[in-house]
Amino acid sequence: MPIKFPFSRHRQGPTDAWTKCPSCDQQVFNRQLERNLRVCPTCSHHFRMGIGERIELLLDEGSFVERDAGLTSVDPLLFVDQKRYPDRIEAAQIKTGLAEAAVWGTGAVDGLRIAIGLFDFRFMGGSMGSVVGEKVARCLEGALTERIPAVIVAASGGARMQEGTLSLLQLAKTTAPLVRLDEAGVPFISVLTDPTTGGVFASFASLGDAIIAEPRALIGFAGARVASGTVGEELPDGFQSAEFLLEHGLVDLVVPRAELRSTLSRLLRLLPVAAVAEEAGDETLTKAWGPLGALSGFAERVGGAVSETIGIDSEGPPANGDGTGARSAAGHTGAGERQ
């Protein structure tokens, strides 16, 4: 609803104070938008969020410490299209105040220390070149070294074309540490925000132990333009939306922004880092319920009754989908969900 704001003394022109919601066309007062976590109060459209506000949304106040802020892009191909690549980087730096399209560091969610990586789509479409890939890899390796959970909040058009195949291979560079996290029993939670497409979605962002998406976020492998141009097919409604992915079993949860922090906090506690018991220099992983063999034996004996007996909060967020096919309505496998 277009509100007349009679007490405004600062007449800086309407563009500074109001934003038109691209979803419902209503004018939203900018201060109201900020207070509402950049969610449209009329239609719940989730506006894109910068890295600073995202840190304040997810992490305990004052807990974030940036790491590897000195990583700087160079121009390995001497790439020129209509602009030189270094000029594009500089323009993006001026526009966003960021050194690159991603930031990583450590912080805490309700007191639990995590390694976190964040993307800003406004910096060259959040595209992943050597520096962004390096930051993601260091974030995951940092989580491994400290044995703390890793969380990455993605917003990216994909690999950065201006660095050619060096960007393509960042898909492998950012994925390789995940094998080590698996071996070490360190969880990785992937948060997908609007938009997450291309090479970022086709690498680490699709490989979260749990994957959370924001409502109505555009998430897909190919940009919609590429898909329609290449395939010449009519694209279905809501194609590549977070809800489409949930329905097809490709993400675990679609969580409104207001609940994102609490959901993340609960998941981080339900999916703890496996404890390491050091016995005579021999490192053995002790998972939440002791050695794996013992647990599986227990599960076999008790069968389906396990989740009932351990009595985890029945409102635990369900983790839907096996990442490969459609979600089965009959077969919920959510953490802490009762039969």
Add this chain to the structure above:
Amino acid sequence: MTEDFGALPGSGAATLPGSIPELDQAAIDAAWSRVRLARHAQRPRTLDLVPRIFDDFVELHGDRAFRDDSALVGGPALLDGRPVMVIGHQKGNDTDSNIFRNFGSAHPEGFRKAQRLMRLADKLGLPVVTFLDTAGAFPGPSAEERGQAEAIASSIKLMTGLQVPIVVVIVGEGGSGGALAIGVGDRVLALENAVYSVISPEGCAAILWRAPEAAPTAAAAMRMTAADQLELGVIDRILPEPGEGAHADHDATARTIKAALIEELTAIAAVGTDRLLSTRYARLRGIGVYEELGEVAGAPAEPPSLQRRLGRLLRLPGVPRRPRWSEIWPSGEVGSDDEEGG
């Protein structure tokens, strides 16, 4: 081969030696002629090369979940008397075969078949040989709804941790994520006229030049030829093609690839599993070019004194407020779309 096996590509010089900032017409023409050769209709495909390189081969079908993807083929084969697992993209040579092969653009089930074959190779200790020849993974709705991105990502992840040697040969087009999904290896070879790119030159031209006809310029700018990729450290070795190109002589091309595969696999087989995996990890980790300035201080640098903390808490005058992260990195204006990536 053994001595330079541990060399890490990609972490070298900041710029390519001898590269020029402005693209001249000769460079554009040279790059585009390679793209056209890589896409040549008579270029040998995976199933043209396999019987010429291997003594025996049984194609295995299906991902055991959805269907068999004819755009990606694979199975066990005998290389010089020793078993290996062969996996490759499969284009057609004419309209009918191209429609059957979906022009070599795999669906998720294709990559999941590849994963199944790689796990089998891992189980039995067979080296993996892959042939790359695709314009890219299929981008349509049918691929999206079955998890194209997850299929590519999990293929890449599987290859980074596979406990057997992997040799990758780019035989035609190495197109983006669909190529990399079976393109992570201990040694990456490319035929002389093969190309490798983060996005198709047409796609790059459409996004950065806003003109599809700028594809040849985009091809030159992305430095996608085998020679460029060798300079960048993305590939390790170029295999020469006979005469006008691989399309002119499939037998000679196959002989070159076979000799190279035997040579490379013999060298890698001597490396133990631990060293193989740590070298592969270091290779992937080392890819990319960047500068690292000293540790730039993030915002909350100094640990606040008690006086400062109390002052902030009580909002005393003269105690500077700690800047909020949203002031340092603001969200900025809405709807400022920038370019996409590949």
